[in-house]
Amino acid sequence: MKHAVYQMDIVAGDPKKNRENVRQWIKQTAEAAQPDVIVLPEMWTTGYTLSELKELADVDAEPTTSFLSDMAITYHVNIIGGSFANYKGEGIYNTSIVVDRQGVVVNEYDKIHLVPMLDEPRYLTGGQEKVTTFELDGVKMGLIICYDLRFPELARSLALQDAQIMYVVAEWPAVRIEHWKTLQVARAIENQMYVVSSNRIGSYNGVDFGGSSMIIDPTGNPLRTGSETKEETIVESLALDTVSEIRKAVPIFSNRVPHLY
Numbered sequence: 572m573k574h575a576v577y578q579m580d581i582v583a584g585d586p587k588k589n590r591e592n593v594r595q596w597i598k599q600t601a602e603a604a605q606p607d608v609i610v611l612p613e614m615w616t617t618g619y620t621l622s623e624l625k626e627l628a629d630v631d632a633e634p635t636t637s638f639l640s641d642m643a644i645t646y647h648v649n650i651i652g653g654s655f656a657n658y659k660g661e662g663i664y665n666t667s668i669v670v671d672r673q674g675v676v677v678n679e680y681d682k683i684h685l686v687p688m689l690d691e692p693r694y695l696t697g698g699q700e701k702v703t704t705f706e707l708d709g710v711k712m713g714l715i716i717c718y719d720l721r722f723p724e725l726a727r728s729l730a731l732q733d734a735q736i737m738y739v740v741a742e743w744p745a746v747r748i749e750h751w752k753t754l755q756v757a758r759a760i761e762n763q764m765y766v767v768s769s770n771r772i773g774s775y776n777g778v779d780f781g782g783s784s785m786i787i788d789p790t791g792n793p794l795r796t797g798s799e800t801k802e803e804t805i806v807e808s809l810a811l812d813t814v815s816e817i818r819k820a821v822p823i824f825s826n827r828v829p830h831l832y
């Protein structure tokens with residue numbers, strides 16, 4: 572299953588420009604690499620322009636859903652649609668959607684853990700729905716958003732639902748980039764699944780974001796790691812048989828004793 576990750580720079584507070592950049596990138600990448608799945612980063616329509624989100628956020632996931640759906644149909648590609656600011660009812664959520672090749676939304680998830688270091692809890696509302704798996708091309712997978720990575724229960728819940736791949740969409744600052752890399756490797760090893768991530772590069776409001784988007788195999792071996800500063804496309808094919816092979820060779824799921832912890 573061939574993946575292409577967009578390690579993107581984001582134009583602060585300009586959803587139109589960011590959509591145009593994503594449109595161009597999907598077109599070029601779909602034509603050049605013909606991936607099965609493409610992956611975008613967190614809050615890619617606006618960046619962390621939190622005080623402007625009342626004006627800039629989507630409403631009920633539009634127009635981002637229609638945009639991604641149109642891209643998926645046009646290029647016949649599955650899209651892990653990163654996340655975006657999304658007005659729903661009274662609150663603004665950090666929402667991710669996943670769209671299949673037919674343009675159908677197969678997963679919608681609101682970031683549960685809002686990150687205090689970037690002031691999210693002051694402006695956003697945390698998701699209240701459990702993480703669940705979804706399928707693309709018959710493969711079970713799950714998704715978390717950035718700071719969620721620090722809470723291992725989410726990845727474990729997805730693994731127990733038999734996810735073979737976990738996506739992490741992020742705007743993770745450069746100052747803590749070693750945590751980013753180490754935690755992803757740990758989640759891959761302890762849950763014996765692929766971890767595929769997209770983290771932005773560039774800066775906003777005095778924060779430098781650290782790139783280093785990753786594709787890690789289910790033994791914890793990083794197959795690809797993006798640079799810390801450059802916009803780039805990371806392409807890798809996942810050999811999904813590796814998941815069942817490592818789960819058979821090191822049978823942690825059948826050795827769990829959950830009533831003792």
Ligand SMILES: NC(=O)CCC(=O)C(=O)O
Binds near residue numbers: 716750
């Ligand atoms: N966008 C985020 O959730 C950033 C998370 C972060 O900075 C951290 O966990 O450290």
